[in-house]
Amino acid sequence: MKKLTLTIGRKDTVACDITIGYDIMDRVGLLLAKDYGKVKCVMLTDSHIASLYGEEITRRFHNMGLAVTMITVAAGEATKNMETALSVMKKLLELGADRTSVIIALGGGVIGDLAGFVASVFMRGISYIQIPTTLMAQVDSSIGGKTAVDLPEGKNLIGTFYQPQAIYIDLKFLETLPDKEMKNGLAEIIKSGIIEDIGLFNLLEAATKPIAERDRKILATIVEKACRVKKGIVEMDEREKGLRRILNFGHTLGHALEAESHYELSHGEAVSIGMVAAARISEKLYDLPSLDRERIEALIAAIGHPTRIPPSFATEGILGRLKMDKKRVGDTIHFVLIKKIGFPFVNGGIEENILRDVIEELRS
Ligand SMILES: NC(=O)c1ccc[n+]([C@@H]2O[C@H](COP(=O)([O-])OP(=O)(O)OC[C@H]3O[C@@H](n4cnc5c(N)ncnc54)[C@H](O)[C@@H]3O)[C@@H](O)[C@H]2O)c1
Incomplete structure (x- = not known):
């Protein structure tokens, strides 16, 4: 097992270990039993993961001395709302949970975000543990305490910053x-490689085949490297006052495309096109070397994501969505751009005509 420690703050430091390994659930059960063996432990998961792993994990934890009660919610983004959060909190009360209780989030980003939110407000805040089961959650959403x-008006409009006690990443999931x-x-x-780690980017280029075959060794390496990138950025800027914004590379246009497609495009597809657009803007305005832009497009294509905007999308529709971006400040749409791979910066605002040109280019 590999262990990274995420440390936040100088005074009143909060530390959270990120443990990465393969088939580690017995050891996780043992570790959790030491800390939480005598308190009420509730595992929050979704219906898919419950049917795949619910029984097995409950049994393995039980064998290690940790009794957990499962709360299962429907799988999918539609579950991540206030009604579900309230129903989970009512169930916690029915189960006799109190201030000493712990919530274990077993699932992807939907479960991680929901469990973290509930933990942050239930009885003014109880402990929670992240056991991320999607690749996205393992390298991104479980780390950083968001x-x-x-709300019906938009995604992630209600939330808190609340760090988990620990994050356990089991690659077997x-x-x-x-x-x-x-x-x-x-x-x-790929985003982590582009913004912070050229070594990771090079490795991804060289290893597209074993990655597609889910080679265990290469997955362990790229997950660890991506976790290090996220951890390093969160440590410097937990509350997204500055540096953490670079994690939004590709996401400004990506979110607009996702919304414009009515979520037909997956998050990864939309962000991929967004990263291509950000690279093109960087090439036009900040002399990103053409070779870097070509490498980014080639890597995205090699993992099977789109690099072009579907022609059915209207340019004006996309521009309209960009103007509604919740991360905009006033009328300015901030873009994360790069000077070269590994050197990101937040641009103070892109003129609409440049955005229009790039969107048009990518629709052709
Ligand atoms: N907190 C953050 O910093 C942050 C960052 C990025 C994204 N997010 C949030 O994350 C959410 C998306 O998370 P996601 O992409 O993990 O989606 P998800 O949680 O919906 O999981 C995707 C699907 O995969 C299934 N699944 C999960 N693990 C599985 C496994 N091991 N085997 C088989 N099926 C499995 C789930 O049941 C679900 O159907 C969004 O709500 C987004 O807003 C949060």
């Missing part, structure tokens, strides 16, 4: 992950 639920979800996670790993 919790959220959606990836064996049952559908290809589409695997590719969503790979898009975020």
